Amino acid sequence: MITKRFFSKTSKLITFCSVILFIFSINSCGTTEEIAKADEPEIVEKPVIKEEKKVEQKKDKPEVQESPDVIFVRELQAFLEKNDIKGAISHFDNLPEELKDDTELKMLLGALLYSDMQYDEAIKIANEVLASNNKNMEALELLSMCNRAKGDKKAYQTSLNQILAADPNNSSANIQKAQDYALTKKYKLAKDCYAKALKGDPSNIDAMLGYAQMAYYTDDLKASQNYFEKVLKIEEDNAQAYAYLGKLAYDDGNYLRAYKYVETALEYDSNNYDYLLDKGTYLRYLGKFDEAHKAWTKAAEVNPSYFLAYAYLAGSYDDLEKWDLALENYLKVIETNPNYFYAYEETAILAYREKDYKNAIKYFQKAAEYSDNYSYTLMTAACYFKLNDSLTAKKILQAKLKKLTPNTTEYDLVRFYNDNYSRNAEVTLKQKIQKETNSNNRGKMLFYIGLYYELNKADDVAKEYYADVTSMQAPMFFEYRIAEWGLQQ
Numbered sequence: 001m002i003t004k005r006f007f008s009k010t011s012k013l014i015t016f017c018s019v020i021l022f023i024f025s026i027n028s029c030g031t032t033e034e035i036a037k038a039d040e041p042e043i044v045e046k047p048v049i050k051e052e053k054k055v056e057q058k059k060d061k062p063e064v065q066e067s068p069d070v071i072f073v074r075e076l077q078a079f080l081e082k083n084d085i086k087g088a089i090s091h092f093d094n095l096p097e098e099l100k101d102d103t104e105l106k107m108l109l110g111a112l113l114y115s116d117m118q119y120d121e122a123i124k125i126a127n128e129v130l131a132s133n134n135k136n137m138e139a140l141e142l143l144s145m146c147n148r149a150k151g152d153k154k155a156y157q158t159s160l161n162q163i164l165a166a167d168p169n170n171s172s173a174n175i176q177k178a179q180d181y182a183l184t185k186k187y188k189l190a191k192d193c194y195a196k197a198l199k200g201d202p203s204n205i206d207a208m209l210g211y212a213q214m215a216y217y218t219d220d221l222k223a224s225q226n227y228f229e230k231v232l233k234i235e236e237d238n239a240q241a242y243a244y245l246g247k248l249a250y251d252d253g254n255y256l257r258a259y260k261y262v263e264t265a266l267e268y269d270s271n272n273y274d275y276l277l278d279k280g281t282y283l284r285y286l287g288k289f290d291e292a293h294k295a296w297t298k299a300a301e302v303n304p305s306y307f308l309a310y311a312y313l314a315g316s317y318d319d320l321e322k323w324d325l326a327l328e329n330y331l332k333v334i335e336t337n338p339n340y341f342y343a344y345e346e347t348a349i350l351a352y353r354e355k356d357y358k359n360a361i362k363y364f365q366k367a368a369e370y371s372d373n374y375s376y377t378l379m380t381a382a383c384y385f386k387l388n389d390s391l392t393a394k395k396i397l398q399a400k401l402k403k404l405t406p407n408t409t410e411y412d413l414v415r416f417y418n419d420n421y422s423r424n425a426e427v428t429l430k431q432k433i434q435k436e437t438n439s440n441n442r443g444k445m446l447f448y449i450g451l452y453y454e455l456n457k458a459d460d461v462a463k464e465y466y467a468d469v470t471s472m473q474a475p476m477f478f479e480y481r482i483a484e485w486g487l488q489q
Helices: 010-029 032-039 068-081 085-094 103-115 119-132 137-150 153-166 171-183 187-200 205-217 221-234 239-251 255-268 273-285 289-302 308-319 323-336 341-353 357-368 374-386 390-401 409-418 423-434 439-455 459-470 479-488
Strands: none
Touching: 068 085, 085 103, 103 119, 103 137, 119 137, 137 153, 137 171, 153 171, 171 187, 171 205, 187 205, 205 221, 205 239, 221 239, 239 255, 239 273, 255 273, 273 289, 273 308, 289 308, 308 323, 308 341, 323 341, 341 357, 341 374, 341 479, 357 374, 374 390, 374 409, 374 439, 390 409, 409 423, 409 439, 423 439, 439 459, 439 479, 459 479
16 A cells, blocks of 8 residues: 555555565465475485495475566565665666556556656556546546646645545645745644544644744744654654754744754754754854854855855854955855845945945845835935045935935935035925834934035044944834944944
8 A cells, every 4th residue: 555655655566566566575485385295305215225325315395486577566665665666766677577567566656657757657557546536536646746746726726625525634635735825824724624534534744844834934933843753753863853943933033942852853853944044043142153154154065156145244244344254255145146135235344344335236226126115225325425526426316316205204315415505405405304104214314414414524424323223122214224334443
């Protein structure tokens, strides 16, 4: 019988073949009694000869000939033990005549074809089985999985509905449906499907893991922990269960416990990108920054084309004021994920700090492609002013003014940079800024008044504004950092 996790576990195929091999061996070799008798040597009475003794040669035990079906399954098992899926598929060309109608072997071939991504061929096998038994659940499951893998949504839904109509708690079909919901972040619906899968098969590891994950995403943390622990009682080496128990401990503020869980997960899956990211995070919260960086660096080595490890490294180095390493990693983020606009902002800020105004302009303008935040316009203009190119700075400011609503505080602030200095304009602008109810907006705008004074060589006045900005608690705008640096000059 093909097991529920058959399609993803080669070891199940090997076990399946072993069972068939055992059955075929018994059927082809006679009864136990016959085999036992065959092993007994014949008793032959020897004549007494006085003159000379002749040594009677022992007769060999009769050989038990293996039938073609046993040989086929034994050789198939050898392919599977080596994880040679293609070899196993090719071996079916040698299928003995007496096994050609064996449903279990047909399903085995179908599963192998599915594993080898030969979906159309697997579908043919499934349909062949269904032609003789249209309620064969394993064939319907194979059909739905192949249609899903092919992206044939209509055929997939048809086969899935067929299964659920006949068996509402079918574990395979409900797991597939749950995965579909999870992909669209419909975690509650996914959780309900996993619950049905567990009704159909309470010991199904995939259903238990899925239910535990969806419980985690829907904040049912007690159920999540309970099911991950159940998984480990069945599979002691399940890395995913350890990793999520680590997440649960981390969410509870127990960073040491979280670290121990993810370390165990990595013992079983040492190059898992997500586990390495989590390990670095837990170590960072434990104050072990160098070890955290090693974990994130290894993650980047495991998958150098994905941006997240570089983002973690960049943020950590940034916090530690290791600016060169932070900048190096922000550039790697941009290289691996050009649409991650936050990296452009951070790169621009660090370039500005190093007085590399040309690169600061480049990255502020790139960030502006993803957001119409007036801050990027003012910072770009400030860089041009620092480069003594006021003509280009004014062009950028004028272009922005055309997009802003007149008489708003943002409009007046950009205009303050663009127009010649006016004391009345400054007073009016300050009054508007003080009326801003959002503290982050007010802090940003005060920074730009300070930056204006810095650009005009009034450093003492600029620092007064920067001090007002840095006195704010938990600011959520990038200009706060530039204000801090401005005070250190």
